[in-house]
Amino acid sequence: MVPILPAIAAMNDEPPRPPRRKRYSGKNPRRFEDKYKEHDPARYGETVAKVIASGKTPAGSHLPILVEECLEALGVRPGMTGVDCTLGYGGHATRILEALMPGGKLIGLDQDPIELTKTEHRLRQAGYGADRFEAVRSNFAGLAKVLAARGSASVDFIFADLGCSSMQFDDPTRGFSFKRPGLLDMRMNPTRGISAAAWLAKVSAQKLAAAFQDHADEPRAESLAAALAGKPFRTTLELATAVRQAVRADEEELDLTVRRVFQAIRIAVNEEFVALDALLRRLPACLNSGGRVAILSFHSGEDRRVKKSLQTGLRDGVFSEISHGVIISSPEERRSNPRSAPAKLRWAVKA
Ligand SMILES: C[S@@+](CC[C@H](N)C(=O)[O-])C[C@H]1O[C@@H](n2cnc3c(N)ncnc32)[C@H](O)[C@@H]1O
Numbered sequence: 001m002v003p004i005l006p007a008i009a010a011m012n013d014e015p016p017r018p019p020r021r022k023r024y025s026g027k028n029p030r031r032f033e034d035k036y037k038e039h040d041p042a043r044y045g046e047t048v049a050k051v052i053a054s055g056k057t058p059a060g061s062h063l064p065i066l067v068e069e070c071l072e073a074l075g076v077r078p079g080m081t082g083v084d085c086t087l088g089y090g091g092h093a094t095r096i097l098e099a100l101m102p103g104g105k106l107i108g109l110d111q112d113p114i115e116l117t118k119t120e121h122r123l124r125q126a127g128y129g130a131d132r133f134e135a136v137r138s139n140f141a142g143l144a145k146v147l148a149a150r151g152s153a154s155v156d157f158i159f160a161d162l163g164c165s166s167m168q169f170d171d172p173t174r175g176f177s178f179k180r181p182g183l184l185d186m187r188m189n190p191t192r193g194i195s196a197a198a199w200l201a202k203v204s205a206q207k208l209a210a211a212f213q214d215h216a217d218e219p220r221a222e223s224l225a226a227a228l229a230g231k232p233f234r235t236t237l238e239l240a241t242a243v244r245q246a247v248r249a250d251e252e253e254l255d256l257t258v259r260r261v262f263q264a265i266r267i268a269v270n271e272e273f274v275a276l277d278a279l280l281r282r283l284p285a286c287l288n289s290g291g292r293v294a295i296l297s298f299h300s301g302e303d304r305r306v307k308k309s310l311q312t313g314l315r316d317g318v319f320s321e322i323s324h325g326v327i328i329s330s331p332e333e334r335r336s337n338p339r340s341a342p343a344k345l346r347w348a349v350k351a
Pocket residue numbers: 062063064065085086087088089090091092093109110111112115138139140141161162163164165166188272275276
């Protein structure tokens with residue numbers, strides 16, 4: 001009989017070795033997926049703090065913008081019930097939850113099923129049970145339905161921090177960034193609709209020019225649309241290269257043009273203005289009397305809509321008060337988080 005090899009038996013008793021970390025070239029990891037310390041802020045707090053101090057957003061996270069100003073605008077107090085329409089990483093939600101306790105409740109919506117699960121887990125780990133915090137995978141256009149399904153038509157405050165999160169922008173597999181190679185997708189909810197690549201392959205030059213104009217105030221809307229519409233772009237970098245080849249301009253203007261083209265296509269693919277218009281229409285009905293709304297927007301197309309809706313609401317007596325002008329980030333915040341630079345905050349109080 002062949003004896004059982006003692007070496008194998010001994011090996012089976014050994015605790016499994018942790019998998020070897022993938023090698024990357026250079027001193028620090030450069031690729032999003034290799035930045036394992038940044039992806040694990042609970043274990044590597046010091047590294048994450050260094051990244052933030054250098055004015056960058058750690059991979060896989062999002063730095064909340066104008067937090068104190070948003071909290072003040074919303075007037076959050078213990079015992080209130082409210083909605084964060086754009087949960088993201090949960091940065092604003094964490095601060096709102098702290099201000100709501102004891103006795104309050106926050107409903108957090110996000111249409112991104114990938115990040116929503118992670119954020120819900122983080123907030124549960126932070127001690128917020130289902131009676132204090134609920135995460136709902138929903139487009140905020142469906143806010144009224146979400147509230148009705150929970151048996152309350154209106155809440156004390158509603159917050160929205162529009163656009164994409166840093167996790168979405170920075171993860172190359174989501175296909176949002178012109179700086180990183182990835183399949184050209186750009187959907188915040190990748191289980192719905194069509195990718196940016198599929199949208200571009202079938203869009204007419206006329207519709208694309210309108211998107212460049214309306215979504216990003218692109219001055220070369222028509223010539224760019226003629227060069228890009230109906231073309232099969234597979235990756236983010238293929239599209240960025242095509243934009244650069246279609247425009248004669250200096251490096252700075254080329255960068256801005258690529259940025260505007262990506263922004264316009266992202267807004268179209270996610271139907272962001274359709275959702276924002278629906279939210280703005282339903283807002284008043286979803287707020288208690290004296291309830292407050294605060295909205296952070298990041299470009300003129302968004303801010304125009306928010307401004308017009310709040311001003312119309314004030315004129316019609318739907319709102320008793322709205323913010324005078326916009327609240328913007330301080331020079332310190334812009335230095336420590338450059339992504340806060342374009343942010344504009346507006347708020348209103350329901351009559
Ligand atoms: C700027 S981030 C929010 C970041 C968040 N305030 C924080 O502190 O972490 C915007 C988030 O809103 C989500 N979002 C954008 N449009 C949405 C919509 N129409 N409905 C639901 N979620 C949306 C995005 O998926 C993203 O996670």
